[in-house]
Amino acid sequence: MDVILLAGVIIFAAFAVLLKDMLKAVISLMISSIMLGIVFFKLHAPYAGVFEISVVAGLIMVLFIMTISLIGSDADVKEPAVPVAVFIVLFLIFSVVIMLRIFCLPQVSHQLMSGEQMRIGEVLWICRTFDMVGQISVIFAGVFVLLAVVSARRRNGK
Template identity: 50%
Template sequence: MIVQTALLIGLVLFSVLAILLRDLLKSAISLAAASLLLGIIFFRMNAPYAGVFEISVVAGLITVLFILTIALTKAGDEVRESRAANWVFPLFFIAFIIIDALVMKGLLRKIPALASGAETGTFGDVLWKGRTFDLVGQIAVILAGVFAVLALFRKRDKHD
């Protein structure tokens, strides 16, 4: 439990860092670090597939995409971030953490929930026998993404 808590705190810290850091590259890398931690958390929760996906796809592929974008847009001048963010962010964030903690403590045992029976079978069984429709959705969303990227990077031969 302590390890899990430490990992979660690390996840939040790296995520906050990713938002707060000025340099884009550094914040992309700290986002990747956060993903890595999340992947480890998933492993520890007996969710190896989700962990693998999180580490390989999110920490890997998405970070690469971010870095690629940062490289492609590097020539532009730096965006002047507002200075207010530097103190507004921690202030509000800490305030929210406190509220969050109080609410969660207050909510304890207030929400009724049905006890669920333990699951049987493997990840594969659940995926194929339980949630096949999601696979159709996944195919569709991948198609959508591919076509979107193709459309956005097409040669604009006739328009404009």
């Protein structure tokens, strides 16, 4: 089951890059995100899985589809003529190299961290307080940049 899910993640991510139709590419990326969310669930990381499925496969894909629908078919970009075979050959070479490296390098050692006896909320608010402050700052920065972009568009519209 894990092999199927991981293979699906790779295959649909490759489709997102190789498909010419932008909408189909975004839908492939969404399927890849959903499969990755299921992998997170299987690795006993339900919160990460929920965020991956709801936010990445939901919100970000809605943003992509909204952008594609706003831009329309006028924005077809002439991509360089790199055949799919080149991608497949490069990917196979890369796979062989990575497999050799994986089985040659030493294994990761694990040490128990202090936050592991806590729940996710306690870890976020007590152990990772600065991360939360950073997240809030990033959200505000994103909102302000979007407001700046939208207001610039309105001025240009006038």
